[in-house]
Amino acid sequence: MPSPFFAFAASLPSPSFLPPHHRRSLRTIKTLVESTAGSRPTSALPPPIESLHRGNWVKLICGASFEDAVDVRNLSLVYTLAGVDCIDCAADASVVNAVNEGIDAAMSIAAVQRPWVMISVNDDKEDLHFRKAEFDPGDCPLDCARPCEVVCPANAISLERVTVGNELAGNANASGKLQVGVITERCYGCGRCFSICPYDKIRAITYVRDPSTTSKLLKRNDVDAIEIHTSGRCTDLFNELWNRLGDSIDHVKLVAVSMPDVGESTVAVMKMIYSIMESHLQCYNLWQLDGRPMSGDIGGGATREAIAFAVHLASTLDKPCGFYQLAGGTNSHTINHLKKVGLFQTTAISGHSSDISGAAQSTGFKEALIGGIAYGGYARKIVGRVLRKMPTQHGHPKIEDHPDHFLEALQEALTLVGPVKCYSMPFVLPKQMTSV
Structure with missing residues (x-):
């Protein structure tokens, strides 16, 4: 398959019809194209499954609770061009529409592989991942330093x-108050505002899809695809949700289960969950090893729990069937x-031989122990x-209408996706290549 960046550059208008800053953007895109070597491998497998086999x-x-359709659309566009295999979003029709709009926009720009669209749900x-912050801004003191705004x-x-x-007229009865508060569609439940509020005004609202x-x-x-988040402590609720989803599962290509490492019982719980799914599982399955949820943007150390979880599962000889992918702090x-x-x-892994899972047996391939990585907070x-x-004075901005920002965003996405995909290209462009 041709390089997505070559197709991207080839689809753009001729430089002679573009204003100077657009031409500068085109030169930068060409630099990205020229720095990309080779093409994606091909096989009889669906491309996302091939990626899982290869470990890339x-x-x-x-975000399972992030419902800002404008941002979701632009994120989906940029990361589709960067070459992601899957885009995971809230199980909400408007959000799913935004993801697909972003993917369609990317594919109208370049001949890229279409990523799978996944929705996330929970069993309790x-x-x-399934909560929102809430507070009444009218209850907040006017002299509050507003640390919640800063930390979000x-x-x-x-x-x-x-x-x-009439405060301006010197009315003794005039006063001020704060308004707006939490922008619900943007809150994805990270919880950082809960403990930082000096007046303990912020509470969590939890829900089940x-x-x-x-x-x-x-x-x-x-x-x-669908991803089911479960606590790993009890399989009864998972079983109930699985049964309620019924034959709708037959329509997907991949079922993922996201759970934390719960210690010695982790593998046993995973096997119990797989036994619940097995009789009605007509597609591939994936285990999301959730390390430290919603923390990847905090710092490098946040990824350690996901790595420890990966080592735990990879070193287990009798592993549950399916692919494995890291998340949480990535x-x-x-x-x-x-x-x-x-x-x-x-x-x-050193000292162990890898079991061949059901997915590998059905395709004749031996897959990587860790199929890949999911990026959330850090990617966003x-x-x-x-x-x-981007300026917002003309309604909801589309990133492709702002070429300089578009290029910058694409470069950021490539620095994250590229090392996993093993793209052969520089991810930080010299300054002279982005200047007139």
């Missing part, structure tokens, strides 16, 4: 002072940590800071 699967996590209210990684809290009464709504989404032709440091423990695109952060720069 990359999933973008938009304990999962941290999603820019989901906005506090604006408004005047009550409705199985009937989920079933309808799965029957659409633009949803390819960021730009994850690849190096995987390499240090010998788990980057390898089929065996590095592209999101570019999205925040």
Whole structure:
């Protein structure tokens, strides 16, 4: 398959018809193209499954509770061009539409591989990914330093002072108050604002995605996969949700189960979950090893729990069937940590032989112990800071209408996706290549 960046550059208008800053952007794109060597391998397998076998699967996590359709659309566009295999989003029709709109926009620009669209659901209210922050801004003191605004990684809290009464006229009864509070569609439940509020005003609202709504989404032709988040402490709720989803599972290409490492019982719980699914599982299955949820944007150390989980499962001889993928605290440091423990695109860990899972048996391939990495908070952060720069005075901005920002966002995405995909290209362009 041709390089996605070559197709991207070839589809752009001739430089003579572009203003100078657009031509500069085109030169930068060409630099990306020229720095990309080779093409993706091909086989009889669906491309995302081939990636899992090779250990270079990359999933973008938009967020199980993140419902800002504009950002979701732009994130999906940028990361599709960067070459992700899957885009995971909230189980909400408007969000699914936004993901597919972003993918379609990317494919109209370049002949890239279409990533699978995955929706995330939960089997109980304990999962941290399915909650929102909430507070009444009218209860906040006017002199509050507003640390919640500062700490929120999603820019989901906005506090604006408004005047009550004729304060400017010197009315003794006039006063001010704060309004707006949490921007619900942007909050993805990281929880960092809860403990930092000096007045303990912020609370968590938890919820469970409705199985009937989920079933309808799965029957659409633009949803390819489902991910079920479970606590790993009890399989009864998972069993109940699985049964309620019924034959809608037959419409997907991949079923993923996300769970934390719960210690010695982890493998036993995973096997119990697989036994629940097995009789009705007509597609591939994936285990998301959730290390430290929603923390990848905090720092390099956040990835350690996911790496430890990977080592735990990879060194287990009698592993549950399916592919394995890291999540929870993943960021730009994850690849190096995987390499240090010998788990980057390898089929065996030192001192152990790799079992061949059901997926491998059915295809005749022996897959990598760790199929790939899912990036959430960190992926959104590095592209999101570019999205925040775009002007918004003309309605909802589309990133492709702002070529300089588009290039910057694509470069950020490549620095994250490229090392997993083993693209042969520089990810930081020299300054002279991005200047007139």
